[in-house]
Amino acid sequence: MTVKLDAKMPTGALAQKWDKHRFEMKLVNPANKRKYSIIIVGSGLAGGAAAATLSELGYDVKCFCFQDSPRRAHSIAAQGGINAAKNYQNDGDSIYRLFYDTIKGGDFRAREGNVYRLAQLSVNIIDQCVAQGVPFAREYGGLLANRSFGGAQVSRTFYARGQTGQQLLLGAYQALERQVARGGVKMFPRTEMLDLVVIDGRARGIITRDLVTGAIESHVADAVVLGTGGYGNVFFLSTNAQGTNATAIWRAYKRGAAFANPCFTQIHPTCIPVSGEYQSKLTLMSESLRNDGRVWVPIKAGDKRAAADIPETDRDYFLERKYPSFGNLAPRDIASRNAKEVCDEGRGVGESGLGVYLDFSDAIKRLGADVIRERYGNLFEMYQRITDENPYQVPMRIYPAVHYTMGGLWVDYNLMSNVDGLHVIGEANFSDHGAYRLGASALMQGLADGYFILPNTLGHYLASNKLDKVDDSHPAFREARTAVDERTNRFLSINGKRTVASFHRELGKVVWDYCGMSRNEAGLRLALEKIPQLRAEFWRDVNVPGSAAELNQALERAGRVADFMELAELMCIDALHRTESCGGHFREESQTPEGEALRDDANFTYAAAWEFAGEGKAPVLNREPLLFENVKLSQRSYK
Amino acid sequence: MNLTLHVWRQAGPDAPGKMVRYEANDISPDMSFLEMLDVVNERLTAEGETPIAFDHDCREGICGACGLMINGIAHGPEKGTATCQLHMRSFSDGAAIYIEPWRARAFPVIRDLAVDRSSLDRIIQAGGFITAATGGSQDANAILVPKENVDDAMDSAACIGCGACAAACPNASASLFTAAKITHLGLLPQGQPERYRRALSMVGRMDLEGFGSCTLHGECQEACPKEISIDTITRMNRDFLRASVTGGRE
Numbered sequence: 058m059t060v061k062l063d064a065k066m067p068t069g070a071l072a073q074k075w076d077k078h079r080f081e082m083k084l085v086n087p088a089n090k091r092k093y094s095i096i097i098v099g100s101g102l103a104g105g106a107a108a109a110t111l112s113e114l115g116y117d118v119k120c121f122c123f124q125d126s127p128r129r130a131h132s133i134a135a136q137g138g139i140n141a142a143k144n145y146q147n148d149g150d151s152i153y154r155l156f157y158d159t160i161k162g163g164d165f166r167a168r169e170g171n172v173y174r175l176a177q178l179s180v181n182i183i184d185q186c187v188a189q190g191v192p193f194a195r196e197y198g199g200l201l202a203n204r205s206f207g208g209a210q211v212s213r214t215f216y217a218r219g220q221t222g223q224q225l226l227l228g229a230y231q232a233l234e235r236q237v238a239r240g241g242v243k244m245f246p247r248t249e250m251l252d253l254v255v256i257d258g259r260a261r262g263i264i265t266r267d268l269v270t271g272a273i274e275s276h277v278a279d280a281v282v283l284g285t286g287g288y289g290n291v292f293f294l295s296t297n298a299q300g301t302n303a304t305a306i307w308r309a310y311k312r313g314a315a316f317a318n319p320c321f322t323q324i325h326p327t328c329i330p331v332s333g334e335y336q337s338k339l340t341l342m343s344e345s346l347r348n349d350g351r352v353w354v355p356i357k358a359g360d361k362r363a364a365a366d367i368p369e370t371d372r373d374y375f376l377e378r379k380y381p382s383f384g385n386l387a388p389r390d391i392a393s394r395n396a397k398e399v400c401d402e403g404r405g406v407g408e409s410g411l412g413v414y415l416d417f418s419d420a421i422k423r424l425g426a427d428v429i430r431e432r433y434g435n436l437f438e439m440y441q442r443i444t445d446e447n448p449y450q451v452p453m454r455i456y457p458a459v460h461y462t463m464g465g466l467w468v469d470y471n472l473m474s475n476v477d478g479l480h481v482i483g484e485a486n487f488s489d490h491g492a493y494r495l496g497a498s499a500l501m502q503g504l505a506d507g508y509f510i511l512p513n514t515l516g517h518y519l520a521s522n523k524l525d526k527v528d529d530s531h532p533a534f535r536e537a538r539t540a541v542d543e544r545t546n547r548f549l550s551i552n553g554k555r556t557v558a559s560f561h562r563e564l565g566k567v568v569w570d571y572c573g574m575s576r577n578e579a580g581l582r583l584a585l586e587k588i589p590q591l592r593a594e595f596w597r598d599v600n601v602p603g604s605a606a607e608l609n610q611a612l613e614r615a616g617r618v619a620d621f622m623e624l625a626e627l628m629c630i631d632a633l634h635r636t637e638s639c640g641g642h643f644r645e646e647s648q649t650p651e652g653e654a655l656r657d658d659a660n661f662t663y664a665a666a667w668e669f670a671g672e673g674k675a676p677v678l679n680r681e682p683l684l685f686e687n688v689k690l691s692q693r694s695y696k
Numbered sequence: 697m698n699l700t701l702h703v704w705r706q707a708g709p710d711a712p713g714k715m716v717r718y719e720a721n722d723i724s725p726d727m728s729f730l731e732m733l734d735v736v737n738e739r740l741t742a743e744g745e746t747p748i749a750f751d752h753d754c755r756e757g758i759c760g761a762c763g764l765m766i767n768g769i770a771h772g773p774e775k776g777t778a779t780c781q782l783h784m785r786s787f788s789d790g791a792a793i794y795i796e797p798w799r800a801r802a803f804p805v806i807r808d809l810a811v812d813r814s815s816l817d818r819i820i821q822a823g824g825f826i827t828a829a830t831g832g833s834q835d836a837n838a839i840l841v842p843k844e845n846v847d848d849a850m851d852s853a854a855c856i857g858c859g860a861c862a863a864a865c866p867n868a869s870a871s872l873f874t875a876a877k878i879t880h881l882g883l884l885p886q887g888q889p890e891r892y893r894r895a896l897s898m899v900g901r902m903d904l905e906g907f908g909s910c911t912l913h914g915e916c917q918e919a920c921p922k923e924i925s926i927d928t929i930t931r932m933n934r935d936f937l938r939a940s941v942t943g944g945r946e
């Protein structure tokens with residue numbers, strides 16, 4: 058059996074698709090909206106914005122998050138900014154240009170119609186956020202300020218210092234709390250979704266665990282929305298928050314939702330390197346640092362001299378050498394891969410040898426320390442706080458880290474998965490970034506989905522389908538609850554020797570080594586042997602202390618890691634099947650003579666949507682062909 | 697480094713709690729405080745003991761989930777630093793470290809070091825927003841905001857909602873938290889229509905939640921990981937006083 062992947066792309070000209078679709082969609086009578094109940098899992102930019110907006114429209118909303126407050130969702134950590142095609146700077150920006158940059162940045166592996174709609178809605182997002190009181194940076198005249206970001210040739214990024222994600226999330230959170238006070242949203246913090254309930258082919262509810270009392274509960278609804286973020290924590294070390302997980306989308310996958318492009322992950326080049334085995338997360342340093350810092354390593358492998366003792370003649374400014382026109386500003390994936398390459402050659406710096414220098418001494422000489430302090434003072438402070446090294450005196454050490462996942466549950470133009478009624482928004486879906494996400498576009502997508510797209514398309518679903526009344530005594534709810542209970546009891550009864558964290562760390566290393574910055578057939582095949590072995594060991598030897606009926610953080614983590622153990626395998630299967638290189642997916646077998654990613658458009662211009670075929674069975678590949686009617690596929694070049 | 701920890705252990709909201717001593721050996725000075733607790737928890741788990749529960753998430757000082765009283769100081773000894781960004785090099789080898797949860801009537805303990813801070817969400821529900829339903833907004837540049845105002849608003853908007861201000865306050869007042877939001881929104885033109893009813897309602901809610909009153913000790917701004925100033929409290933008091941006279945009407 059294969060699932061039918063119909064993108065439901067509206068016909069007509071690119072620029073008219075969304076308008077036309079909004080007119081053609083059915084509406085729910087305002088008086089009837091309160092009779093529809095909607096479950097939203099996740100309270101970040103996508104989930105929080107959707108919950109607030111759907112409640113404003115009159116729907117009966119329940120919103121769930123595992124954190125103690127919806128304000129803590131990981132969207133809050135986004136630093137840089139949010140793109141919008143406002144063209145306030147009169148520098149040639151337009152909706153079409155933002156669309157083109159995004160589709161090209163995604164290496165032509167996203168849908169034209171979705172990406173164009175995203176660019177269109179970007180302008181509404183800024184208006185909405187300003188109305189809410191988001192304190193975007195401004196010029197002295199009172200107008201909004203913009204900066205250029207992530208290699209874009211226009212200044213279209215809006216920002217609130219280095220805390221843009223925080224301010225946008227707080228805007229959505231405040232709108233959400235207003236609805237909570239009004240009674241339109243019932244909020245369930247410290248509650249984790251552990252299964253999806255599908256009845257007669259439609260998503261009709263979820264099973265949750267109250268993380269404080271341990272109570273397992275059933276929640277019934279007319280539609281379910283997942284805005285649960287990305288799965289970067291499969292790598293153990295990433296820039297993601299500790300609690301971010303794939304459980305909601307993975308449970309949905311196992312209930313029939315197709316998982317698209319799981320191998321498309323984004324590695325960010327400028328993170329603070331790992332300092333020891335105990336390390337729990339990696340900290341991102343804004344890539345704006347590459348505007349003034351020069352990246353280098355020693356020419357000779359094993360050169361352990363201090364940076365200041367290595368003369369110019371013994372240094373290799375490898376990005377400037379290999380990419381003379383872009384130099385240190387080469388795109389994220391290229392900068393990342395090259396850093397890994399020099400470290401693999403034994404030329405990495407720092408104790409672990411997994412790091413390259415980002416050196417500001419030339420910039421300080423040229424501009425003075427004060428100018429550098431003004432530009433990057435807070436970042437330098439953060440670096441010093443973590444590493445105890447003063448970047449004004451010694452070069453920073455940086456290394457790439459996992460930052461974002463472009464893959465996710467497959468959705469159509471309405472953001473609905475192939476399971477009727479199950480909608481997926483934000484990073485949790487696969488829709489808009491193709492094989493690589495441009496800087497300052499994650500916030501844009503989360504808010505476009507949550508504020509503007511889903512509230513329209515979800516109404517269309519509800520208005521066009523007759524939904525039978527169900528309650529939690531339905532056998533499907535009982536079966537799902539039993540499965541959750543059994544799984545919980547299984548974790549607690551293994552009583553093995555290894556902690557959950559030790560398994561997670563080991564899994565992360567396998568995925569990082571073989572399905573990280575660059576992948577090859579032999580490595581992926583090896584990973585596909587190792588992961589099932591590790592998973593078997595996990596179920597045999599994990600130690601989860603405590604009981605189910607209490608706050609039990611080890612138990613929470615065990616469930617998440619168990620799902621990562623399965624997802625990691627699917628990522629490797631996807632990476633192995635896609636023998637081309639594209640965006641963040643670099644297959645060593647497919648590169649240009651200069652060592653750049655080489656796409657294979659004839660064979661891989663599609664989204665790979667994997668379908669669960671049963672425990673122990675190989676997942677089934679479904680292909681959604683990508684049609685390019687407006688842009689011409691081209692090869693990136695940054696020489 | 698080798699350290700002696702004294703940690704508050706409490707099995708549940710109604711269970712009695714007590715300080716329990718743990719040895720933390722071979723700690724790297726480069727570890728963050730929470731990574732040090734991870735190491736202790738790994739060992740406790742291996743020894744069949746119940747690991748210490750504490751809230752945390754982003755580990756980069758922005759989500760506001762973490763927060764511990766460390767040697768009696770909210771978020772520990774470094775100024776402007778959340779617990780997750782505190783590193784062990786701030787302590788000396790052989791030190792004894794006392795770790796407790798936030799203490800405030802409005803923050804009941806859930807387990808060990810994790811407390812319930814939903815009272816802060818309810819203060820926001822009382823008016824910590826600008827009423828602007830999705831879709832009806834004008835062009836963003838139609839609203840002019842002087843740069844100085846937006847910079848000051850951003851200083852207050854930087855609040856991460858961790859609750860350190862209330863934990864550090866001898867009166868367990870959440871005035872800094874409440875004032876930060878009132879100041880952020882009150883400095884912007886968009887926030888003016890609801891300015892006075894907001895002050896009245898949020899301050900009322902804060903009292904109702906069981907937070908104490910502000911007597912300007914200033915402990916809150918010392919503890920605040922985002923270094924928000926108590927000047928915001930003066931502003932809140934002014935708005936509240938005026939609103940009390942006018943009944944929240946402008």
